[in-house]
Amino acid sequence: MAERRTWAIVLAGGLGLRVGADRPKQLLDLAGRSVLQRSVAALRDHPAVDDVVLVAPAAWRAAVEEHVGPGLRVVDGGRERHDSTRAGLAALLGAGASAGDRVLVHDAARPLVSARIVADVVRALDEHDVVAVLVPTPDTIVQVDPTTGLPTAPLPRATLRRHQTPQGFTVGVLEEAHRRACADPAVQVTDDCTLAIALVPDVRVGVVEGDPENLKITDATDLVVARALLAARP
Numbered sequence: 651m652a653e654r655r656t657w658a659i660v661l662a663g664g665l666g667l668r669v670g671a672d673r674p675k676q677l678l679d680l681a682g683r684s685v686l687q688r689s690v691a692a693l694r695d696h697p698a699v700d701d702v703v704l705v706a707p708a709a710w711r712a713a714v715e716e717h718v719g720p721g722l723r724v725v726d727g728g729r730e731r732h733d734s735t736r737a738g739l740a741a742l743l744g745a746g747a748s749a750g751d752r753v754l755v756h757d758a759a760r761p762l763v764s765a766r767i768v769a770d771v772v773r774a775l776d777e778h779d780v781v782a783v784l785v786p787t788p789d790t791i792v793q794v795d796p797t798t799g800l801p802t803a804p805l806p807r808a809t810l811r812r813h814q815t816p817q818g819f820t821v822g823v824l825e826e827a828h829r830r831a832c833a834d835p836a837v838q839v840t841d842d843c844t845l846a847i848a849l850v851p852d853v854r855v856g857v858v859e860g861d862p863e864n865l866k867i868t869d870a871t872d873l874v875v876a877r878a879l880l881a882a883r884p
C-alpha cells in the first residue's frame with residue numbers, strides 16, 4: 651500500500667478587516683516575525699507534515715510570497731473562508747494528493763499553534779476521518795434572538811467547546827464535504843470540521859485537546875495578547 655502523505659493547507663486568504671490595519675492581519679509583526687511567517691513555520695517545519703499549500707488573498711499575493719520566501723505552493727483564495735479551503739484542496743489534489751492522504755486545515759490567523767497540537771491531529775488521523783481541536787469555553791454562552799438581541803435558549807456550558815485549528819481530515823472526506831456543500835448553498839458553517847460532520851455520512855470523528863494559547867487573531871486586542879504570550883516564553 652502506498653505511504654499516506656500529510657498535507658497542510660494554511661488559510662491566509664482573508665483581508666483581516668476586523669483588526670483594522672493598513673494590510674491583512676497575517677502580514678502584521680508579532681515579536682520580530684509576521685503572523686503569517688509563524689503560522690506557516692508551525693506546519694512547514696513540523697516533522698509530521700510533508701507538504702504545505704498556502705492560500706493568499708489575490709490582491710496581496712506578492713506580499714504574502716515575500717513573507718514566506720520561495721519554494722512554497724501559493725494559490726489565490728476566494729471570497730469566503732470555505733472558498734479558500736476549496737482553492738487549497740484543489741491545489742493539493744493537483745499536486746498529486748490521494749483520497750487516503752491526511753490534510754490539516756489551519757488558519758494563518760493562529761500563529762501560536764504548538765507542535766504538540768499538530769502532532770496529535772496527525773496521529774488521530776490514523777484512527778479517524780475528521781479531527782477537531784477543541785477547548786472549553788470560559789464564558790457562559792447564550793443564544794440570542796437575531797432581531798432583538800435578547801437571550802433566548804440557555805446553553806449548558808459543560809457541553810460547549812470552541813473549535814481551534816488545525817482541523818484534520820482524510821483528503822477524500824474533505825473533498826466530499828465540500829462537494830456536497832457546493833451542491834447546497836443553504837449550508838452555512840464557519841469551519842471545515844462542522845461541514846464534514848454535517849454532510850459526510852458515517853465519518854469517524856476524533857477530538858484533540860486544544861490550547862488557550864492557540865488563539866485566533868481576530869481584532870487588535872488579540873495582537874496585544876499574542877505579543878504578551880510570546881514575550882513570556884523562555
Ligand SMILES: Nc1ccn([C@@H]2O[C@H](COP(=O)(O)OP(=O)(O)OP(=O)(O)O)[C@@H](O)[C@H]2O)c(=O)n1
Nearest residue numbers: 661662663664665666667668729730734758759
Ligand atoms: N476568504 C477568506 C477568509 C478567511 N480566510 C482565512 O481564514 C482564517 C480565519 O478567518 P478570519 O479570522 O475571519 O480572517 P479574515 O476573514 O481575514 O478576517 P475579517 O473577517 O476580520 O476580515 C484566516 O487565517 C483568514 O486569512 C481565508 O483564507 N479566505
Ligand SMILES: C[C@](O)(CO)[C@H](O)COP(=O)(O)O
Nearest residue numbers: 731757813814815840841866
Ligand atoms: C475555523 C475557526 O477558526 C474555528 O474556530 C473559525 O470558525 C473561523 O471563523 P472566522 O470567522 O473565519 O474567523
